[in-house]
Amino acid sequence: xxxxxxxxIHVLAEDDANRQIANGxxxxxxxxNRAVKVLPLPGGWKKTVEEFTKEYxxxxxxxxxxxxxxxxxxxxxxxxxxxxxxxxxxxLKARVFVLGVLSEPENLRTDIKKTFEEIGEALAKxxxxxxxxxxxHHLLKHNKRELDRMATSVKPFLFK
Amino acid sequence: MLQRIYVNNFRCLENFELLIKGMPSAxxxxxxxxxKSTIASALxxxxxxxxxxxxxxDLEKLNLISPKDFARGRSDVPIRFEIEVLLQDxxxxxxxxxxxxxxxxxxxxxxxxxxVAGEPIYSRKEAQVTLHxxxxxxxxxFMVDWHLxxxxxxxxxxxxxxxxxxxxxxxxxxxxAPIPSLMTGDSNGxxxxxxxxxxxxxxxxxxxLSRYPAAYTQVDKYLRxxxxxxxxxxxxxxxKDSKSMMVRFAENNANLSIExxxxxxxxxxxxxxxxxxAANKFYGPLFCFWDEPDNxxxxxxxGHFVMSLRRSFNNSGQILVTSHNxxxxxxxxxxxxxxxxxKSHLEPTLVRLLSDVPVRxxxxxxxxxxxxxL
Numbered sequence: 001x002x003x004x005x006x007x008x009i010h011v012l013a014e015d016d017a018n019r020q021i022a023n024g025x026x027x028x029x030x031x032x033n034r035a036v037k038v039l040p041l042p043g044g045w046k047k048t049v050e051e052f053t054k055e056y057x058x059x060x061x062x063x064x065x066x067x068x069x070x071x072x073x074x075x076x077x078x079x080x081x082x083x084x085x086x087x088x089x090x091x092l093k094a095r096v097f098v099l100g101v102l103s104e105p106e107n108l109r110t111d112i113k114k115t116f117e118e119i120g121e122a123l124a125k126x127x128x129x130x131x132x133x134x135x136x137h138h139l140l141k142h143n144k145r146e147l148d149r150m151a152t153s154v155k156p157f158l159f160k
Numbered sequence: 161m162l163q164r165i166y167v168n169n170f171r172c173l174e175n176f177e178l179l180i181k182g183m184p185s186a187x188x189x190x191x192x193x194x195x196k197s198t199i200a201s202a203l204x205x206x207x208x209x210x211x212x213x214x215x216x217x218d219l220e221k222l223n224l225i226s227p228k229d230f231a232r233g234r235s236d237v238p239i240r241f242e243i244e245v246l247l248q249d250x251x252x253x254x255x256x257x258x259x260x261x262x263x264x265x266x267x268x269x270x271x272x273x274x275x276v277a278g279e280p281i282y283s284r285k286e287a288q289v290t291l292h293x294x295x296x297x298x299x300x301x302f303m304v305d306w307h308l309x310x311x312x313x314x315x316x317x318x319x320x321x322x323x324x325x326x327x328x329x330x331x332x333x334x335x336x337a338p339i340p341s342l343m344t345g346d347s348n349g350x351x352x353x354x355x356x357x358x359x360x361x362x363x364x365x366x367x368x369l370s371r372y373p374a375a376y377t378q379v380d381k382y383l384r385x386x387x388x389x390x391x392x393x394x395x396x397x398x399x400k401d402s403k404s405m406m407v408r409f410a411e412n413n414a415n416l417s418i419e420x421x422x423x424x425x426x427x428x429x430x431x432x433x434x435x436x437x438a439a440n441k442f443y444g445p446l447f448c449f450w451d452e453p454d455n456x457x458x459x460x461x462x463g464h465f466v467m468s469l470r471r472s473f474n475n476s477g478q479i480l481v482t483s484h485n486x487x488x489x490x491x492x493x494x495x496x497x498x499x500x501x502x503k504s505h506l507e508p509t510l511v512r513l514l515s516d517v518p519v520r521x522x523x524x525x526x527x528x529x530x531x532x533x534l
Contacts, residue, residue, distance in 0.1 A: 003388065016522065020493040026467050027474050033464055034385055038490070041522060117493045 007157040011038045013071040014048045017105035024120020030160045045072040049087050067095045073104040097146045102139045161478045166242035167202045169231045174508035185470040187492040188482045190500030195509030196482040200449050210330035214309040216267040227260050235260040238270045252326050268306035276322045337451035340428040345405030345420025378438040386430045425456040437472045445477035454485035462487040486524050501534040510534040
């Protein structure tokens, strides 16, 4: 049984690469397994935003302890974050986070020679250890503002 | 950690090699009849031998292996099993080849060998076994009935004897395709060797808690996550040597006791999962093969359950699972998912890592469409 009235987070990963990164993140030994769920793949960043606004936003309003991460590719598009953020309803903004690789996960994988799962594991370790090693990579460092927000809103229940 | 499984001429497995070196967890997917469960059957033959069932006709009585199992009846070629496993930083290799000479009704051993780091511990050709003893590389030879596998009958010298280390590891491997209705929670003894159908689950719980009492905390911790209203579980004496499990729930000052046997099928699987995690922690590292761990679970639980297993085995031990369930499949990634495929019942199983197979569409859509072929 999962208690949806306790703090938890749902991850909407845009594609298979991001899903595998999320899998790796969830292998962290001290992760609160029951507090995270990765939802079926929308298939593309635009569909991710659409599904969130059409389907998941209303559910979030019923469940004040639910947070959501939209895991998207930024495809080197400077305006994408602002575009996505502008589609998040004002009353939910504090509980929705937009993360992703600056270009796409395949580039990060090639650059650091890790599998997607290993990338996810390394990112989780950074979070758990309060470090910024992989998160500081030039393809990931733009996530800092969102990570700072998550540190207060998500981290306290995400790790045991 | 198991690194390699090789099987030849056993049912649909011909010249079949599964390389899982460095994978703490891996998934096997493929259509019905592709050969996923046959891999479990091959491993179970070796597991049962290490547990002491080493007469060919006794293995046949358990429906594990028989003369019918030569691939397409090809009994002029031996059935061959090989496993390579890293234990205490040493590579162990065990080889067993079985044959059926003309006019024989029972399989017999054609070849058998156990090597550690490339050095033979013992080797065997037909009835003759050669023991390679100690650093002076002395040899001793003796004869064994051709229908008996030698592994369980060779005397171990000590707990540090490689033979003991390998046999204990193999005997404690967990191969599961549980049938919850057979998991009653009753026991008439203790074991650390669960059966494939889970029917001796009560004995396993008794064995685990008797030898490792602290394992209760680990089991309890997991169960509280999935069933927040559980209070505790008891394994009470109900006769001279018999025990029965009771599960107690509590909420809002109300209590309820339920016999383990009366839990739902999915709840029994939660207990099974909890005991596996505890076993791996307390007497592991263990190898576990679970055929469809998502069976009997609600969709909301499948992902949590599979991820718990993967996380638990990530630093110690190894788990191999099969699945047809979308949620379970999505909890694995391209580098630890193997696709199995057969062109027809007349052709053998093929296997490839998902990362080596071009899948244009979403994997689940491709699986639903039956579009993945090797």
